[in-house]
Amino acid sequence: MLTRQRKELLLQILKQDGQIVAKTLSERLNLSEDTIRRDLRELAKEGLLERVHGGALPASPAMGNFAQRQQISADAKPAIGRAAAAMVRPGQVVFIDGGTTAVQLARHLPRDLRAMVVTHSPSIAVELAEHASIDVLMIGGRLFKHSIVAVGAATMEAISQIRADIFFMGVCSLHPEAGITTGDYEEGCVKRAISAASLRTVVLASQEKLDTAAPFQIAPLSQVSDIVVNAGVEESLIAPYRAMGIKLTLA
Numbered sequence: 616m617l618t619r620q621r622k623e624l625l626l627q628i629l630k631q632d633g634q635i636v637a638k639t640l641s642e643r644l645n646l647s648e649d650t651i652r653r654d655l656r657e658l659a660k661e662g663l664l665e666r667v668h669g670g671a672l673p674a675s676p677a678m679g680n681f682a683q684r685q686q687i688s689a690d691a692k693p694a695i696g697r698a699a700a701a702m703v704r705p706g707q708v709v710f711i712d713g714g715t716t717a718v719q720l721a722r723h724l725p726r727d728l729r730a731m732v733v734t735h736s737p738s739i740a741v742e743l744a745e746h747a748s749i750d751v752l753m754i755g756g757r758l759f760k761h762s763i764v765a766v767g768a769a770t771m772e773a774i775s776q777i778r779a780d781i782f783f784m785g786v787c788s789l790h791p792e793a794g795i796t797t798g799d800y801e802e803g804c805v806k807r808a809i810s811a812a813s814l815r816t817v818v819l820a821s822q823e824k825l826d827t828a829a830p831f832q833i834a835p836l837s838q839v840s841d842i843v844v845n846a847g848v849e850e851s852l853i854a855p856y857r858a859m860g861i862k863l864t865l866a
Contacts, residue, residue: 621646622654625671626663633826635670665828667793672828675788675798691821691845691866696720698866699783699819699843705729707780710809711739713764714785716819718742724749733777735765735805752777759802766801774808782813788829789820791855794836796829803831810838817841822848836861 624644629635637655641648659666665674696719703709705728711717713736721732721742728748734740735754743751756770762785784806788796795818797803810816816839825844839861844853846865853863 618654621650622658625651625654625658629664629671629673634672635664637670640670665788665830667828672790672793673826675796675824675827675829692716692719693723694866695819695821695843695845697723698864699817700724702781702817702841702864703728703730704780707731708733708778710734710777710779710782710813712736712783712785712806712809712819713738713762714819716821717783717785720783720819733779735770735774736763738763759799761799762802764802764805766799766805770805771808774805774812777812779809779813781815781817782809784810784816784818784833786818786820786824786833788827789818789824789836789842790826790828791836791859793828793832795833795839797831797833798829800831803833806833810834815840817843820844822852825852 625635628640635655637648637651641651655664655666655671658664659671662674664671692715695716699720700723703724708731710733711721717736718738721739724746726746731750731752732743733752733754735756740751740753743749754765754770754773756765757767759766786795787798797806818839818841820842822845836856836859841862841864842856843864843866857863
């Protein structure tokens with residue numbers, strides 16, 4: 616089998632099975648495990664999958680820049696944002712992450728809601744600038760241009776001084792085994808710190824982010840209390856999260 620044919624077959628199997636276990640697949644295809652692993656590494660470099668210990672998982676389609684991500688699940692994100700906004704109660708301290716879905720959450724907060732929103736995202740702060748009854752605490756730091764959020768030591772220091780009632784986390788990847796992952800190490804550190812400083816972590820995830828992985832782990836799913844996902848998602852995709860005791864809200 617030619618290299619190109621092997622790689623096409625691997626991608627077909629990944630799409631069908633949702634994961635690749637190198638050892639099992641090498642026996643199934645009568646190929647050496649080293650050959651499978653080499654092909655997986657090359658496919659990962661092309662951004663076609665995500666290498667994990669022992670095999671591979673689908674790569675997240677949400678790894679593009681902010682403008683590109685606005686076009687992904689454009690119909691689902693307003694509904695997810697609306698459902699998440701309904702979770703906020705008056706008087707709460709709410710941390711809102713950056714990202715295109717989080718922007719929709721900010722837009723759907725009730726106009727009469729009195730609360731404090733903490734954010735390291737200029738996009739979120741701007742969305743709430745005209746909201747008369749919400750106080751906005753803007754955390755600064757080095758601007759990570761991919762997600763338009765602040766990261767770095769100054770950001771982490773500010774987060775350590777805050778205790779939030781609820782953290783709405785935007786993610787690029789969510790998987791029952793790999794947990795919550797992202798494509799940037801520093802961004803992952805910031806998200807992890809915010810989650811640790813919050814009583815409740817709610818993940819905002821449109822369907823294409825489920826059962827995918829990115830290079831850097833944010834947190835295991837045991838740290839997540841809720842997932843808000845678009846209605847119509849296949850039950851097989853969300854059943855593992857239900858089994859973990861995570862509350863699912865279908866928007």
